[in-house]
Amino acid sequence: MSDESHPSPTGVRTAVVIPAAGRGVRLGPGAPKALRALSGTPMLVHAVRAMAASRAVSLVIVVAPSDGVAEVTSLLDAHVPAGDTVGRTDFVVVAGGDTRQESVKRGLDALPPGHEIVLVHDAARPLVPVETVDAVIEAVREGAPAVVPALPLADTVKEVEPAGTPGAPEPVVATPDRSRLRAVQTPQGFDRATLIRAHETVTDEVTDDAGMVERLGLPVVTVPGHEEAFKVTRPLDLVLAEAVLARRRLTDGF
Numbered sequence: 001m002s003d004e005s006h007p008s009p010t011g012v013r014t015a016v017v018i019p020a021a022g023r024g025v026r027l028g029p030g031a032p033k034a035l036r037a038l039s040g041t042p043m044l045v046h047a048v049r050a051m052a053a054s055r056a057v058s059l060v061i062v063v064a065p066s067d068g069v070a071e072v073t074s075l076l077d078a079h080v081p082a083g084d085t086v087g088r089t090d091f092v093v094v095a096g097g098d099t100r101q102e103s104v105k106r107g108l109d110a111l112p113p114g115h116e117i118v119l120v121h122d123a124a125r126p127l128v129p130v131e132t133v134d135a136v137i138e139a140v141r142e143g144a145p146a147v148v149p150a151l152p153l154a155d156t157v158k159e160v161e162p163a164g165t166p167g168a169p170e171p172v173v174a175t176p177d178r179s180r181l182r183a184v185q186t187p188q189g190f191d192r193a194t195l196i197r198a199h200e201t202v203t204d205e206v207t208d209d210a211g212m213v214e215r216l217g218l219p220v221v222t223v224p225g226h227e228e229a230f231k232v233t234r235p236l237d238l239v240l241a242e243a244v245l246a247r248r249r250l251t252d253g254f
């Protein structure tokens, strides 16, 4: 696949790294999560289309399961050929690592020069609307080094003393003020140099890329997230994803 990325309307090129190398243990037995079907189309293909839907995105780097690079490459060739479906997005596929963090790093290692904004988007969030993608890109363009889509919490959250045994009672230690908490999603957006520095500097395991930037002492800001950007993690999430797609077919015609 070529990497002759085309500049976005503003001239600033945006690339997206999609970590898709996880097994999907919490989803239960089966193919790697990113390759499981939603309405007959692999979850990864939905995620790639969601990124390519943004006019600003000129390159998508997919980080595939290490034994699945050839399969993912043919999947993308079949479903989202570069220069066909959206006409402006090129694709690269690389092999992932043992953790999400390692997989993102491998994607960044494949990033060619010329893309000054970089998003990281979970393949496991296949239904994020393009408005959310564009809001993240816009905030980086306006000067934020790191941007996360975020939503208020519906549940009250307790901090506990972990029991270490699943199902065992756990003493509650504190109840953080919910009004100050946010659940963060992807795509998370970064100024390229900031994200690369974070991945070169932070060695302990962090659950999101913005968390690595925080460790550098740099500011991270939020933009509004979207309910449909939820992460497909457990079997019930598949039911919700199918329902969202069915509603979109009815209301949007696709």
Ligand SMILES: Nc1ccn([C@@H]2O[C@H](COP(=O)(O)OP(=O)(O)OP(=O)(O)O)[C@@H](O)[C@H]2O)c(=O)n1
Pocket: 018, 019, 020, 021, 022, 023, 024, 025, 026, 027, 033, 034, 063, 096, 097, 098, 099, 100, 101, 103, 104, 121, 122, 123, 124, 125, 231, 232, 233
């Ligand atoms: N070694 C890994 C682990 C995760 N991921 C990716 O990181 C994203 C978020 O991870 P998660 O939803 O936790 O996926 P899994 O690790 O596959 O899920 P589980 O923990 O249930 O196995 C997913 O798109 C997943 O494919 C990755 O690229 N490489």
Ligand SMILES: C[C@](O)(CO)[C@H](O)COP(=O)(O)O
Pocket: 100, 122, 183, 184, 185, 186, 207, 208, 209, 231
């Ligand atoms: C990056 C992320 O999706 C933000 O909510 C989340 O931290 C990934 O966590 P996971 O445990 O790897 O699913």
